[in-house]
Amino acid sequence: xxxxxxxxxxxxxxxxxxxxxxxxxxxxxxxxxxxxxxxxxxxxxxxxxxxxxxxxxxxxxxxxxxxxxxxxxxxxxxxxxxxxxxxxxxxxxxxxxxxxxxxxxxxxxxxxxxxxxxxxxxxxxxxxxxxxxxxxxxxxxxxxxxxxxxxxxxxxxxxxxxxxxxxxxxxxxxxxxxxxxxxxxxxxxxxxxxxxxxxxxxxxxxxxxxxxxxxxxxxxxxxxxxxxxxxxxxxxxxxxxxxxxxxxxxxxxxxxxxxxxxxxxxxxxxxxxxxxxxxxxxxxxxxxxxxx
Amino acid sequence: xxxxxxxxxxxxxxxxxxxxxxxxxxxxxxxxxxxxxxxxxxxxxxxxxxxxxxxxxxxxxxxxxxxxxxxxxxxxxxxxxxxxxxxxxxxxxxxxxxxxxxxxxxxxxxxxxxxxxxxxxxxxxxxxxxxxxxxxxxxxxxxxxxxxxxxxxxxxxxxxxxxxxxxxxxxxxxxxxxxxxxxxxxxxxxxxxxxxxxxxxxxxxxxxxxxxxxxxxxxxxxxxxxxxxxxxxxxxxxxxxxxxxxxxxxxxxxxxxxxxxxxxxxxxxxxxxxxxxxxxxxxxxx
Numbered sequence: 154x155x156x157x158x159x160x161x162x163x164x165x166x167x168x169x170x171x172x173x174x175x176x177x178x179x180x181x182x183x184x185x186x187x188x189x190x191x192x193x194x195x196x197x198x199x200x201x202x203x204x205x206x207x208x209x210x211x212x213x214x215x216x217x218x219x220x221x222x223x224x225x226x227x228x229x230x231x232x233x234x235x236x237x238x239x240x241x242x243x244x245x246x247x248x249x250x251x252x253x254x255x256x257x258x259x260x261x262x263x264x265x266x267x268x269x270x271x272x273x274x275x276x277x278x279x280x281x282x283x284x285x286x287x288x289x290x291x292x293x294x295x296x297x298x299x300x301x302x303x304x305x306x307x308x309x310x311x312x313x314x315x316x317x318x319x320x321x322x323x324x325x326x327x328x329x330x331x332x333x334x335x336x337x338x339x340x341x342x343x344x345x346x347x348x349x350x351x352x353x354x355x356x357x358x359x360x361x362x363x364x365x366x367x368x369x370x371x372x373x374x375x376x377x378x379x380x381x382x383x384x385x386x387x388x389x390x391x392x393x394x395x396x397x398x399x400x401x402x403x404x405x406x407x408x409x410x411x412x413x414x415x416x417x418x419x420x421x422x423x424x425x426x427x428x429x430x431x432x433x434x435x436x437x438x439x440x441x442x443x444x445x
Numbered sequence: 446x447x448x449x450x451x452x453x454x455x456x457x458x459x460x461x462x463x464x465x466x467x468x469x470x471x472x473x474x475x476x477x478x479x480x481x482x483x484x485x486x487x488x489x490x491x492x493x494x495x496x497x498x499x500x501x502x503x504x505x506x507x508x509x510x511x512x513x514x515x516x517x518x519x520x521x522x523x524x525x526x527x528x529x530x531x532x533x534x535x536x537x538x539x540x541x542x543x544x545x546x547x548x549x550x551x552x553x554x555x556x557x558x559x560x561x562x563x564x565x566x567x568x569x570x571x572x573x574x575x576x577x578x579x580x581x582x583x584x585x586x587x588x589x590x591x592x593x594x595x596x597x598x599x600x601x602x603x604x605x606x607x608x609x610x611x612x613x614x615x616x617x618x619x620x621x622x623x624x625x626x627x628x629x630x631x632x633x634x635x636x637x638x639x640x641x642x643x644x645x646x647x648x649x650x651x652x653x654x655x656x657x658x659x660x661x662x663x664x665x666x667x668x669x670x671x672x673x674x675x676x677x678x679x680x681x682x683x684x685x686x687x688x689x690x691x692x693x694x695x696x697x698x699x700x701x702x703x704x705x706x707x708x709x710x711x712x713x714x715x716x717x718x719x720x721x722x723x724x725x726x727x728x729x730x731x
């Protein structure tokens with residue numbers, strides 16, 4: 154694994170040196186500053202903290218990872234690299250590990266956002282119905298780590314995709330998926346998080362159901378009644394398992410021995426188990442909140 | 446004696462076309478040059494030796510290992526330096542970064558030792574001063590030397606070079622010869638080239654291929670000897686010649702069956718090679 158780690162380090166440093174990443178970060182910082190100003194709403198602050206602020210730099214980093222994974226092919230270096238001791242399978246691991254640099258950028262950005270906002274235990278109060286307010290809590294550690302972890306998972310996902318479909322055109326469906334993720338599973342605070350939403354990398358964690366404390370018919374049946382702060386821990390574990398499984402997907406493109414398939418199978422089993430656990434946990438939580 | 450490269454009846458087919466036909470080779474230390482026209486099978490043979498390509502049939506051992514076995518292949522790759530015909534350098538990398546990248550993939554784990562090794566090979570190919578330059582800004586000859594530098598990483602036992610002198614100016618070619626001859630004192634170097642002067646100047650052994658077959662295997666002097674008594678000069682073009690050209694001195698140099706009384710001169714490797722390609726069926730040096 155030393156060579157893979159060395160390759161990941163080199164590729165990671167190249168990602169961090171990409172000026173476009175920092176341009177995207179500057180644009181994000183500007184947006185977040187707007188969210189943090191007096192005109193910024195509580196939902197914008199919440200979404201920024203749970204990872205949605207990282208969508209733009211994430212897209213740039215994903216593009217970088219696509220191009221770096223494709224580099225040996227686009228530069229016609231495969232014949233040379235193909236006879237080196239570290240073969241294409243191990244290079245896939247190195248490229249997948251280099252996505253950790255994207256996670257690092259995400260973690261630093263999230264930490265910076267957190268320090269700028271200095272949130273209290275409550276981010277503020279939000280009025281989903283313009284009649285009654287709900288408290289929006291400060292995201293817990295698992296929620297704060299969701300953005301960086303999602304960046305790593307998406308990074309490893311593109312490495313796996315590009316290993317199987319070696320063309321930069323994979324950016325097109327990826328941009329589409331990003332919009333689906335952002336529009337239907339985030340950005341709009343009021344969109345509730347159903348159980349299956351947890352299968353996406355970024356989740357708002359807002360719970361749908363009867364609003365806690367509902368007393369009058371007018372205030373009941375709100376789209377958001379609370380925030381799931383338990384499932385995010387399972388979601389983090391799910392994202393980690395997803396990263397491992399996607400790495401094995403990239404590896405089996407070039408290596409199909411028993412060990413590679415065993416890693417593929419075990420990690421897939423972990424992904425499925427954690428996916429089920431997080432969906433069940435989230436459903437249980439929703440029920441509890443609704444029952445209260 | 447253990448040979449660094451050992452082949453018996455080595456063949457390679459691409460569909461119905463036969464790229465290599467029953468090649469028998471035993472190569473030890475020293476420099477072996479492969480000569481042959483385009484499509485003769487030189488690159489195919491080099492790719493097989495470099496484990497880039499698997500043979501269709503026959504026996505092959507490189508550095509005592511069987512490249513058909515994953516463990517053997519890995520062991521060969523750890524002791525191999527390879528410059529393919531088309532290297533595919535990373536234009537956005539500096540010379541240092543690219544060679545360092547290859548060094549990582551050659552399992553040079555310790556970072557400071559690796560960087561020292563990268564600096565060493567870049568100095569060796571005379572690129573120390575431009576190591577921080579982006580590859581896209583380097584000349585064609587410099588790029589070729591970057592390719593050579595990565596092959597020299599780790600002092601490989603077997604160096605496989607596919608047309609390494611293409612794009613090098615005369616001075617760079619001399620430096621290349623100096624570098625490779627120094628390296629070959631204790632290593633095996635196999636190179637393919639169209640430049641017979643390089644073969645003459647560098648190689649201990651020359652193998653000429655044509656249509657996938659070995660048509661000559663011997664020393665450069667023996668290859669030149671193929672043309673002994675068959676190269677002559679005259680003031681005008683001689684109809685007996687297979688090939689002839691006007692020299693800078695205004696005389697005509699001829700290769701073929703010299704007529705009686707012709708002014709026969711000492712042949713070169715190029716003369717012997719031209720005769721091989723000119724219809725001499727198969728020549729094997731004693």
